[in-house]
Amino acid sequence: MKLSSVLTTSLAVLTLFASTSSEAHRVWIKPSATIVSGDSEWVTFDAAIANGIFYPDHYPLGLDRVEAMAPDGSAITLENGHKGKYRSVFDIELEKEGTYTIYSASSGLSARWVDAEGERQYWPPRGSQKTNEDFYKEVPQDAKDLEVSERSHRVETFVTSGAPTYDTLGPTGKGLELAPVTHPNDLYTGENITFKFNIDGKAAAGTEIVLVKDGERYRDQSQPTKLETDEKGEVTFTLDKPGMYWLEAEYADDNGKAPASKRQGSYVAVLEVLPM
Known part of the structure; x- marks a missing residue:
């Protein structure tokens, strides 16, 4: 089965994992391998929103939100896609040499305010797909303590066939993005x-970064590495x-x-570190 790659601009993904707190859900697109060699190699992927790292236990990431880009910038089709209870899976064929980018991106508005009863309200509702036009219709513009944020989210991973290339790694100029110096x-x-x-x-000076190694499920603590950009x-x-x-x-x-x-x-990425 072939699945067309569609980029959504909804906040459906954002509302599921908007925080880096320990209670927040974590999203990831994880490849079976990040470096391959040979002609017409295949790589399979897991995509999920979960409580932990690389252990699907909450919700599958919708494949209609995932795109794949070949080393020359052309879009490629996700193959053999399936949405399960806790994860989605798909394959891509690497027919060209170079680096492939597999990603999901979304952006939009979010708001919070205090209603007439003194209760905190949030928009958009969790998991819903809303537009900026919906914001003006559904959020009271004169609400008490109204706070409106412009939000963007990007989830991606990278796979290389043969030698790494940088052609498709340039930022789009939208939202928070990785502009890698090291490939x-x-x-x-x-x-x-x-x-x-x-x-x-x-x-993006002052960006806060968290790195967590696989195997978190088998450690007493997450043991994250915390960093900040200059x-x-x-x-x-x-x-x-x-x-x-x-x-x-x-x-x-x-x-x-x-x-x-x-x-x-x-911004979220799944990366593989190899032994020296």
Whole structure:
């Protein structure tokens, strides 16, 4: 079965995992391999929203929200897609050499306020798909303590056939994005890794980053690595243990576009670190 790749601009994904707190759900698109060689190789993927890292136990990520891009920038079709109870799965065929990007992106408005009974209200409702036009219809513009945020979210992973390429890794200028200095498929233990983050095309200084290694389910504690970008939006770090890593970055400022007063960006990537 072939599934067409569609980019949604709804907040349905955002409302499911809007926080980096320990209670928040975590989203991921995890490949079976990040580096392959040979002609017409296949890679399979798990996509889920879960309580932990790489252990699906909550909700599948909808495949209508996932896109795949070949090394030359062309869209490729997700193959053999299936949405299960706790995860979605799909395959892609790597017919060209270079780096493939597999991602899901969304953006929109969110709001919170206090109603006439003194109760805190939130918009949009969890899991719903709303537009900016819906915001003006459904959110009382004169509500007490009304706070409106412009939010973006991006979830992605990278797979390379042969030698890594950078052609499709350039930022789009929308939301919080990774602009890798070190290629995301060229990560090794003990070596410096440098990533740059942009928000709407400009350096995202002060972006807070959390890295969690696979196997979290079998540790007493999550043991996250916490980092923060410098004034250039860059961060440099090393990792001592090989394996798959879940990276989440969060950014916030007061530069939202009207009607929003705040701007928030969230970014998630699944990365593989190989032994040196």
